[in-house]
Amino acid sequence: MMRRIRVIAMAKSINVANFFIANKILIYATFMVFFTTDYKMAAEAIFVTIALIYPVSEIILLMPWGVQFAVEALVALDRIKVHV
DSSP states (O other): HHHHHHHHHHHHHHHHHHHHHHHHHHHHHHHHHHHTTOOOOOHHHHHHHHHHHHHHHHHHHHHHHHHHHHHHHHHHHOOOOOOO
C-alpha cells in the first residue's frame, strides 16, 4: 500500500514539475526551429509566438488533472450507485 502511494505521489510531482518548465522548453524549441530554418527573427514574431504558446501549453498541461478529477467523479458515482 505504501509503495502504491509513493508511486502516485511521484507521478503527481513529475506532472507539477512539467507544468513549471514546459513553457520554457516549448519556447526554446520553437526558437531553435526558427534559427535552424533561417527565418528572420523580428520582435513581432517573438511576442506573438510567446503569446500563443502560453495558453496552449496551459491547456495541455492541465489535462492530467482534468482526467484525474473525472475518474475520481466516476468512482464516486459508482460507489453511490452501490449504496443506493
